Amino acid sequence: MSRYTSITPEDLEAMLAAIGVSSLQEIFERQIPESVRLGRGLDLPAGKPEQEVYEHLRELAARNRSAEEEVSFLGAGFYDHYVPALIDMLMERSEFLTPYTPYQPEISQGGLQVMFEYQTAISELTGLPVSNASTYEGPSAVAAAGYLAKLHNGRPRFVISAGLHPHTIQTLRTYAHGYDMELVEVPLRGGVTDPDAWAEAMDERTSAAIFGQPNFYGAVEDAEALSSAAHAAGGEATVVVAQVDPLTLGLLRAPGECGVDVAVGEGQSLGNRLDFGGPSFGLFAAREEYLRRMPGRIAGETLDVDGRRGFVLTLQTREQHIRREKATSNICTAQALNALGGVVYLAWLGRRGIVELGELMAARTHYARETLAALPGVETLHAQPVVREFALRLDADVAAVRRRCIAAGVNPGADLRALTGREEDRGGLLVAITERRSRAEIDRLAGLLGEAVAAEQGGRARSEEAVPA
Amino acid sequence: MSRYTSITPEDLEAMLAAIGVSSLQEIFERQIPESVRLGRGLDLPAGKPEQEVYEHLRELAARNRSAEEEVSFLGAGFYDHYVPALIDMLMERSEFLTPYTPYQPEISQGGLQVMFEYQTAISELTGLPVSNASTYEGPSAVAAAGYLAKLHNGRPRFVISAGLHPHTIQTLRTYAHGYDMELVEVPLRGGVTDPDAWAEAMDERTSAAIFGQPNFYGAVEDAEALSSAAHAAGGEATVVVAQVDPLTLGLLRAPGECGVDVAVGEGQSLGNRLDFGGPSFGLFAAREEYLRRMPGRIAGETLDVDGRRGFVLTLQTREQHIRREKATSNICTAQALNALGGVVYLAWLGRRGIVELGELMAARTHYARETLAALPGVETLHAQPVVREFALRLDADVAAVRRRCIAAGVNPGADLRALTGREEDRGGLLVAITERRSRAEIDRLAGLLGEAVAAEQGGRARSEEAVPA
Amino acid sequence: MSPIDENHLHADPGIEVHPEQHDHHHAPPRQAGAPTPLQRQGAVTIFQKGAPGRRAFVCPELDVPALPAEALPARLRRAEPPRLPEISEPEIVRHYVGISKRNFDLDSGFYPLGSCTMKHNPRLHERAAALPGHSRLHPLQDSDGSQGALELMWNLQEALAEISGLPHVSLQPSAGSHGELAGVLLSRAYHEDRGEDRRKVLTPDTAHGTNPATVTMAGLQVVKLATNADGGIDLDDLRAKADEDVACLMLTNPNTLGVFDPNIAEIADIVHGVGATLYYDGANLNAVMGLSRPGDMGFDIVHFNLHKSFTQPHGGGGPGSGPIAVSERIAPYLPVPFVSRHEDGSFELDEGRGTVGSKTIGRLRGFQGNYGCFVRSYAYIRSLGADGLRDASETAVLNANYLLARLRELGALEQLPLAYGDLCMHEFVLSGGPMKRALQIKTLDLAKRLLDFGFHPPTVYFPLLVDEALMVEPTETETKETLDAFAEAIAAILAEAAEDPQIAQDAPYTTPVRRLDEVAAAKRPVIREALA
Amino acid sequence: MSPIDENHLHADPGIEVHPEQHDHHHAPPRQAGAPTPLQRQGAVTIFQKGAPGRRAFVCPELDVPALPAEALPARLRRAEPPRLPEISEPEIVRHYVGISKRNFDLDSGFYPLGSCTMKHNPRLHERAAALPGHSRLHPLQDSDGSQGALELMWNLQEALAEISGLPHVSLQPSAGSHGELAGVLLSRAYHEDRGEDRRKVLTPDTAHGTNPATVTMAGLQVVKLATNADGGIDLDDLRAKADEDVACLMLTNPNTLGVFDPNIAEIADIVHGVGATLYYDGANLNAVMGLSRPGDMGFDIVHFNLHKSFTQPHGGGGPGSGPIAVSERIAPYLPVPFVSRHEDGSFELDEGRGTVGSKTIGRLRGFQGNYGCFVRSYAYIRSLGADGLRDASETAVLNANYLLARLRELGALEQLPLAYGDLCMHEFVLSGGPMKRALQIKTLDLAKRLLDFGFHPPTVYFPLLVDEALMVEPTETETKETLDAFAEAIAAILAEAAEDPQIAQDAPYTTPVRRLDEVAAAKRPVIREALA
Ligand SMILES: Cc1ncc(COP(=O)(O)O)c(C=O)c1O
């Protein structure tokens, strides 16, 4: 008996008698062949009291440098936004935290209504009529959109912008190999997807045309131009997919208004914690015609026998538990609790707040880019509009510069080339801004970055030992 | 409109119209005379977004040295015990966190049942049949017990042991001056209440005889001897009051079995946080005959009109809202939520756990005292049995020794004389042990304490600058 | 279902109840039917659950030698372990989560409990208070290791001083009544120090019970003051009773009738005229924050209820916190410790080194007070700031007056007249007398029927001088929609009673338990579980 | 009420339901009565609440120059703000606290949902995961700034390897089905690397829907395998279909019938004999932790459901986490990144520097996986240790067999026979066919009636090959009392149905809503709120 089980010796005796076996072992011996029974105990550390497990996990946490311990300009998909306290409270409520997927709607109206509200909010943000109740996270949501396109038009090729998040491209490649799709990557020009190359790459073989908004380099793409180019060359059957950051959609035009067919994205920026990369959620919204090809759960409105408004999981004939090998996706457990955080966050921000927040971030991002690009040895990697993140090119070793800034308590952002592996990204630094990064912190970064670049330019050789271990 | 209010300009207009006033100001002008209306805004900082208030409070927290940042042997009434995570979850549940005192029992059965269970647990621990649903905290609970004694026997004097917590003595003095009681303090001998002086001090003028168990110096008193001495001299009417640490009652004899009439104490050690001294709760248990003189809320069992078992606030004729100036106490809001933490903690510990924990703490306490007292320049302040805390005498300046240990990351305990102000406590150090203080930490303290005492003895003069600022 | 019932909400105390949630307009049942799911559960305590040997706690290993027998003589040892539950963690969680659902709470619905200021409790405050730097800080931590906490306390002292208009603050008292005790003892100490042994304390008949109870605990005598036709102090009665033997007048302003006493300046003059002090019961401060200050009204001593005006969640009966603020002349007697600031900007716990607290009445409890409550209330004050606090009080008064106006519009005030005045401050008191006579339902019946409609009832039968009193305090954090729905529920109950008073007389029908036998509970008290 | 009804529990899905809580033994109503309080509430969404201008969010002040117009051309700007709610914080809290009460959950009652392993979720895990060092750690934090997290992941990888008996682990997949996709792609990559283009994947007809769906997504074809009389794989069918074109056999063992396939060794031989790989769906691992290991059974690839066997709370549909473990021959293809340890004891995210992952299938998602879930499951493994994990599986199997035995004792198995075998592992599957024929109530009716008794129903109509299937998984964290009460409820429903099938056919009666029209929902889908 552990602290989580309740079978006392007396219980055990009575239970074995009822079962009609003489021992617990007998139950296993009669079912599991000797040859595959583990003859020994597992080689794992012994169990510990709650207090000691907590101390161990606290000690591990203490060996991480969280956004509490440094001023962090890291982004590249996950952002250090403030999560309002009421979200913790709601996500910790047993009624939301501990149920399974709502298979019994009569006793799951809370969770189902949250899904319905979430779908409404995502639909509003994206300007697309149809949203599911969540997918795993950003990059795999793009891969799921690709699969939808394949099912929709059966074409052999994805045309993708080089501006997509590298993890998205890598994930899409993994999936596409599975469902036998070819990938064609369109390069960037001046920080955004090269319009000519994009248009050229499109034809009737194009199953999906996929780009990021804003793209990985922080640039706001001309979504409308990209969409119409794709549809023009590939026809309406071509599925235009945009990977969006939902928190920018208070400021940026809704994908649905730009001719985008499917909008997917990483939901972490909506009220979810950093959690070293997850769990968060992936949003997935589309035009009406794709409704029956959507992956994942969808909550729908209906009435009960007494005429009360209620909600159910609907259109389940798309899903694996009904359609099995013919399902539109294999997804089962998704990210319901994280989507709850998302919709509560959007309600908390509200209709005005999401615009105000977008404006604030854009203004600070603009200010930060101007300020940093003015430093000697620092230039913008592109001049495109940016709203929450931007890319710089340093005339110095990025790794060394980052180490200097970090040692001084400021993480200046991500090393672009380390993420994309692209030679042309050498010297690239990706800097993210949130409502948590004040002007004072930006100015502090400017000071440190300037010094660090100067120092690295001064003596690249000596720079190494100059850095505290 | 703030983020916590909901009256929009449209609402306001409609509401003013319904009220029949032309402006909000009019409502105040018609009721508050000009002369006492504040003609200006309050001189307070402007309001801030949630995020900024959180950062401010985090910054203040960061300037405190909590028990997370040092190995702390501080006790003296509040102890660094591990609080199981389920207590946080339950204390944060809206249903327990946000209701008022249960004035409407039909919709307050949850809180009332918690009180009933709490009363049962405290009654079991203390071996006394009657418990209220909580008082404020420890020392004021002793003062409340004194008031009960005054009401009970109308006698003019409290005889108190010098072994009581100094805050208890100071609080009792403040209250006693109010209800005009005289205080007689009985000194300690060998770390416990001097039995002869105690017996001598008792007579028919003794309203209450009050001692601490364990006492402030960590010594376990002979509660039975103290009780019978008091009753012998003062008669049964003398109210014997013990201030107990509830977490020691798995190991120590129950006050009720030692002739104690009223057991009170600080409840923090039962599942409550340190919180820099509060909120926690005060427990208050007594013999049957004192039931109708108890202070505070009491939950009682009854039936509803359909015969269902339920609970109500009972014996309210004791209370201020009914009896007003004739009430047995003025207490109204007490510490219900903290008492919830207490009863959940006791259920979590369980019948066996409270004994196991008591044994563990006593063994470590004994080990720590032996180990530390063996250090040169360190001796035990008394040789009495100890179970969770003990007193040492250092042949060195305690303040300086403490500073040295703290600088090395270990807080060795409390400076006795700084708390009691007693000359004979000079050199006294009060060391507390919990299940969180491992043998390794005790050994580490031994090392540091030994060095510190030696260093101070070596050169008291130089010791000051030797300590890092 | 009568048409009236069609237009307002219903819900279950265990359930969310604000009106926006409802599209089905069934009336609540008008008599007991088949037991609701909640009602099918009778109370079973945790002492009746579990089984011998079950446990949630796992003890850390003994890493030192076992305790030698002689180290703790058997005489001092407990023979039998206390009969605490033996139960696993999953059982504990289900037990308490389960009974929690038998509570109504502020996050679930409207809670217009007069005099209790049940305003929204922001969760930011819980998060901030839980930071280890606050929650795992030992009360005896040296001042160099608690500067953040001391600064927070200092800032809160300063803010409360500014809000009350009185310069010196002690945060020590644990709740309102504790602050009252401090206040009366202060008044007594003040007089004693001047060689006067004043024994009388004037309290209006509208005073909260803790006021007279406190006076007695402080060794003084209560002298009641009459209330005048406008709901204020009867000045003649005051003049007659104000003499050299009076130590203090305890007042709430606005008082428990929701009436702001317009004669406050004159009252202060009379009281000060005989050398007595003026005590302000701050429970109703939510009406006047940033609008009018007790200090400016002439009060010498004020207590605050951080668990009312300043959002400390009430916790089903605490924790609370009752800081006090005092004038210069009272400052020397201030309870200790309080926080002082040194020239160098550092802070310390002050036991009375300067004039303030130099003749302190002493301590009222252990350590510094309910610090966790300070964190929450300080967070609130920083969140709202000067304008936000004024807005809170203005909105609280607006909401109360609007609710009153709605009730008037709906004709409810005919059976439930406003006890005093025409406008009100943050709360108002109705009299159920006419209702009782006209409809045969008492204020208690109205309150119990409100439960079926999903509302927490107002405070009932207080203040005592109002016949069948109903004391309503909506607070500033409620929406207009909620106020409308509540008013309609009251009107519906009155209409229902006109048809058939029995409905309310037997209510509630939908609560986890129905009316409970309080008389039996008090006659043969069962206040703990009997264990084998 | 029939005597049978007198002896078991009832409760409300929104309410605590475990049997110990009941001393009143009313049966639940046998038809719809006056609406319960919960039922008086129709759904109103947050989009229907609030009012223009209300807000919970207060934006930090603009501390930099406003964004110049030219910096973001109008063409790229949103014209109309999205129609999100305009609502205050107190309204948001009441809305979501309110609808939360319309959910049944594991902390409120028994949840024997077959194949889902709804075991107790310790709150310690939530506390640990919320530590800022874990929860505010950016996924791109440099390795010197994330050694604690990487060590945790390494320790978890090692523990899962030991539990599964397979040496190499990637924590990346986001859930079980994601792990399955990884697994099938691994199998495919393995064959392709050896120049083979195998296209068939064998899946038994008892397989969970995600298995075949995954096969299709991975570009391969499903070939169904028959189940034999004992509930295991039909070996002849397997021999017949196992050929050089088979890439993989996907198996759950114990399978979804709760049957441990005794021929597993032989099955492995056959599959390996044709050069195919063996995939283990780990959803049922809770039956065999510390007792039998997939690796030892001959499996090449395993996925785990941390949100089942390892207490990650299910969150009403996620988050989950589906790590995979593989044998040496599959290791080169492992998805990246995973954590490796350097000689100096430091850790790093490994993209495939060594043999492991050297020919990786690539990434399956962004970053490292659902780290927050790793923290919880790691805390669980450290809390239980080797003995605790074995005890958990032993107790899970004991509880399942005991519940089965109780149902047998009560005669319930006459209408609800066990589909296969006599004993079971951690779950068992009953057939409602006889019940349907004898009593005219379908498995669905039984499930819905169970709601009135306060239980979450078992999984229904799965596995597909069992007529009117009822799949029961009690888990190890339930008490004997709860198992007894559930068995009695089933017996009571059968007895009730013998009297009057209508009772179950029209159930439930006491839930927040009653049976919902799913057909209408699917025919004219309304999947978002229409906004003005
Ligand atoms: C007017 C008034 N005074 C004093 C008090 C006592 O405050 P507390 O309950 O915090 O002791 C209350 C609380 O109900 C009150 O309403």
Ligand SMILES: Cc1ncc(COP(=O)(O)O)c(C=O)c1O
């Ligand atoms: C047997 C089995 N396999 C696979 C899965 C899929 O796991 P997940 O929901 O985590 O994708 C499940 C979950 O229901 C299952 O029961």
